[in-house]
Amino acid sequence: MRSAPFALAVLAAAPCWAGYQYYFSDNLATVDPGKWTTVGSVSSSQFGFAADAGSAISRIPIPDGTSEAEVRTTLKLTASGGAYTSFLQASADAHTSGAGSGTYLAFEMQNPQFDEAGNCRANFVLLRSVKGSVSLVASFPHSCRDGMVLRMAVHGDNVLLWPDQDVPLEFVSPALPAGQPGVGSYGVPAGNGIAQVQFGAINRTAPAALKAGDVRVSAFPRRVDVQWTAATGVASALGLGTTQGLAGYWIYRDGLYFGRTTEARFSDETVHPEEEHTYSIHAVDQHYNFSAAASVTVKAPDYPAVPTSAPPKQAHPETPAEQHAALEPRVMEPRPHSIDMSGYDPRRVGVMALGAYWGAAGEQIDTLSGNLNFSLPLLQAKTSGGWGVGFRLSYNSQNWRHDNAGDWLLGQDVGFGFGWKLLVGSIAPVTVNSQFAYYVFTDSTGAEYRLDQNFNNVWASIEGTYVSYDANAHALKFKDGSSWTMGCISAGTEPDAGTMYPTTIRDANGNSLS
Amino acid sequence: MLQRFLVALLALTAVVCAQRRVDPRMSYVRVIAVVPFVGQGTASDPKRPEYAPWPISQDRDGIVACYHIPSDDGTLALVEYVAYNRAAFKALLSDSSITVFEKGVTSKKTIETALKRFRKDFDLDQFGVVMP
Numbered sequence: 001m002r003s004a005p006f007a008l009a010v011l012a013a014a015p016c017w018a019g020y021q022y023y024f025s026d027n028l029a030t031v032d033p034g035k036w037t038t039v040g041s042v043s044s045s046q047f048g049f050a051a052d053a054g055s056a057i058s059r060i061p062i063p064d065g066t067s068e069a070e071v072r073t074t075l076k077l078t079a080s081g082g083a084y085t086s087f088l089q090a091s092a093d094a095h096t097s098g099a100g101s102g103t104y105l106a107f108e109m110q111n112p113q114f115d116e117a118g119n120c121r122a123n124f125v126l127l128r129s130v131k132g133s134v135s136l137v138a139s140f141p142h143s144c145r146d147g148m149v150l151r152m153a154v155h156g157d158n159v160l161l162w163p164d165q166d167v168p169l170e171f172v173s174p175a176l177p178a179g180q181p182g183v184g185s186y187g188v189p190a191g192n193g194i195a196q197v198q199f200g201a202i203n204r205t206a207p208a209a210l211k212a213g214d215v216r217v218s219a220f221p222r223r224v225d226v227q228w229t230a231a232t233g234v235a236s237a238l239g240l241g242t243t244q245g246l247a248g249y250w251i252y253r254d255g256l257y258f259g260r261t262t263e264a265r266f267s268d269e270t271v272h273p274e275e276e277h278t279y280s281i282h283a284v285d286q287h288y289n290f291s292a293a294a295s296v297t298v299k300a301p302d303y304p305a306v307p308t309s310a311p312p313k314q315a316h317p318e319t320p321a322e323q324h325a326a327l328e329p330r331v332m333e334p335r336p337h338s339i340d341m342s343g344y345d346p347r348r349v350g351v352m353a354l355g356a357y358w359g360a361a362g363e364q365i366d367t368l369s370g371n372l373n374f375s376l377p378l379l380q381a382k383t384s385g386g387w388g389v390g391f392r393l394s395y396n397s398q399n400w401r402h403d404n405a406g407d408w409l410l411g412q413d414v415g416f417g418f419g420w421k422l423l424v425g426s427i428a429p430v431t432v433n434s435q436f437a438y439y440v441f442t443d444s445t446g447a448e449y450r451l452d453q454n455f456n457n458v459w460a461s462i463e464g465t466y467v468s469y470d471a472n473a474h475a476l477k478f479k480d481g482s483s484w485t486m487g488c489i490s491a492g493t494e495p496d497a498g499t500m501y502p503t504t505i506r507d508a509n510g511n512s513l514s
Numbered sequence: 515m516l517q518r519f520l521v522a523l524l525a526l527t528a529v530v531c532a533q534r535r536v537d538p539r540m541s542y543v544r545v546i547a548v549v550p551f552v553g554q555g556t557a558s559d560p561k562r563p564e565y566a567p568w569p570i571s572q573d574r575d576g577i578v579a580c581y582h583i584p585s586d587d588g589t590l591a592l593v594e595y596v597a598y599n600r601a602a603f604k605a606l607l608s609d610s611s612i613t614v615f616e617k618g619v620t621s622k623k624t625i626e627t628a629l630k631r632f633r634k635d636f637d638l639d640q641f642g643v644v645m646p
Binding site: 095096097098099100110111113121123125127129132133134135136137138139140141142163165169170171172173256257259260261428429430431433434435436440457471472473474487489491492493495496497498499 | 534535536537538539540541542553555556557558560561562566567568570571572578579580581582583596598599600617618619620621622625638639640641643644645646
């Protein structure tokens with residue numbers, strides 16, 4: 001009877017929201033044989049589970065009676081070395097050390113290495129074993145750190161992996177018919193270990209579909225922008241990660257995979273004038289449940305005809321009183337800055353080679369769009385021969401757009417103040433239907449050029465810039481004979497994922513900066 | 515000192531520059547191939563597609579990631595390899611005994627037509643390494 005108030009207190013202390021709950025959690029300071037079946041040489045300490053070469057497979061059934069689950073481990077990682085394994089659908093004899101044994105799907109971090117600066121890098125593998133016959137399904141590199149969290153889930157034939165990140169990586173691999181979650185390790189140095197393990201059931205409730213009325217579209221001859229109200233309520237079904245329980249939104253164009261985004265908007269920059277496309281947007285949760293699609297069909301407009309008639313006459317108020325009367329309605333009811341942009345692509349930032357600008361020094365106003373661009377040459381990196389390349393701090397006023405589909409936030413604060421960027425230049429591929437449509441070259445003023453003239457994977461532009469990108473050699477070449485080696489690529493979790501930046505800048509005589 | 519500053523500045527611009535996101539299945543350099551399996555099928559020497567790095571190194575100039583599904587008869591692997599540099603694929607691209615395509619360069623239709631000969635349900639939309 002005494003325990004009843006205590007239980008009530010515990011219940012009252014639990015979070016009110018019905019977020020995702022793991023059904024089992026263990027810090028593995030000791031390995032309880034009532035909860036675990038152990039294989040090989042298993043030990044534990046205040047650092048957690050640190051088997052020399054062994055594993056511990058859960059004895060606790062998965063609550064929904066299936067073999068599908070999520071396993072989440074938190075690692076204590078203070079030194080290089082070792083292998084740290086999460087198991088799903090594992091037999092009681094599963095382990096990956098030496099020749100290995102058993103049946104399982106395993107997500108393993110192998111041989112983490114800290115460099116002198118304290119940065120850590122490791123290899124990650126997805127292994128599938130059937131009665132001791134092991135296959136390498138996938139492998140990839142990723143960063144690592146002390147306190148990192150690894151998650152793995154199986155839902156149907158989809159294996160989901162979170163290598164210390166919020167959004168899962170998905171792989172198709174045939175599910176195994178039975179088995180339990182577990183953990184394992186081998187070659188673990190002193191001080192390292194699996195500090196916590198948690199098991200959870202698979203969420204099988206799909207996120208609610210986006211409301212078609214919430215999907216807003218702005219179409220231009222070579223660009224379609226789509227935005228929608230972000231899905232809500234997902235966190236209550238699956239409160240994982242920092243993305244409201246969502247892995248993101250998957251977008252299909254005319255039934256074919258187009259891309260994915262974690263933001264409630266995307267742009268299709270591969271359309272042509274008068275093309276019509278249907279975009280279907282699915283909200284996808286962390287356990288790979290797809291909502292029903294919200295679809296919208298869009299036709300890109302043609303370029304407007306060049307006006308040939310004389311401009312209409314405007315009435316010019318004669319007296320100051322008439323001038324005031326004409327101005328008064330605008331003062332009383334100010335309207336948001338709205339431009340009819342159906343005639344041209346709205347994306348005009350930087351100082352374009354073929355643009356017309358008004359201004360002086362670094363201040364340039366685009367006479368077509370009215371945007372202000374300001375570029376401040378910050379420094380010039382020079383070679384011994386006097387040749388160099390400039391870095392510019394640039395601002396462009398195209399930070400918002402208001403049109404019939406609402407307001408669009410185009411700018412952002414990336415560390416230098418809203419709308420400001422520090423630029424030297426970059427290259428980014430634009431893809432459609434698993435193929436490169438073209439590359440975008442961004443110069444140091446922020447101007448963007450399409451390199452859409454493809455000659456054997458060497459891409460050039462017809463937009464007034466004499467730059468070509470040799471995708472075979474990852475080299476950006478300029479008309480003065482200089483070239484940039486684009487050796488730095490933003491990682492998948494960064495806002496500019498896949499964008500390439502120069503690591504070596506070389507002049508026509510071979511002098512280089514790197 | 516100047517070189518360090520320049521490297522730091524290049525790194526900084528890399529962080530804060532353009533905000534176009536490339537689809538995670540299209541980033542880096544990718545090759546799709548149909549290759550035989552190698553390996554003993556043990557945990558220390560798993561069955562894996564030929565050219566898949568094993569033991570996995572942290573050599574940034576080599577193949578850094580891969581993912582495969584087996585062919586319908588289980589004898590071949592339909593693989594996607596990922597590298598930071600196209601030079602990592604020199605041996606793979608010059609191997610005339612295998613079916614190989616550069617992703618992004620070859621059309622989706624061409625790749626799917628070729629690979630459906632080995633696996634009927636092959637779908638490029640469902641296949642590939644999502645790079646972290």
